[in-house]
Amino acid sequence: MVIREQQACGYIQIQPRAQTLHLANIALARDERGQGIGSRLIGWLQATAAATGRDVSLAVFRTNTRAASFYTRHGFLPERTTPTHDHLRWCRAADRVRPLNASAGYTAP
Secondary structure: OEEEOOEEEEEEEEEEOOOEEEEEEEEEOHHHOOOOHHHHHHHHHHHHHHHOOOEEEEEEEOOOHHHHHHHHHOOOEEEEEOOOEEEEEEOOOOOOOOOOOHHHOOOOO
């Protein structure tokens, strides 16, 4: 749950799997978007995955180009495509890990 000024404004839902932490859902209230909260959540998820020796996986509707662009900016790469979804993966490999940098919005909550 994401709390801002004592109000719930979003959440992140993660499903632990053998090789990955699967991002099942991430949601923010419309007026909370575009402020770096989603980036901080993804940064936290990537740090958590790396600390447990896992990658991060997710599926995004193929029609949701805004979300796909967001995940691409955060280092996710295409893994496979179905008629309805693009399946993306962020790998913890050292050459592809984005540094946790507070000025870039990558900090654990």
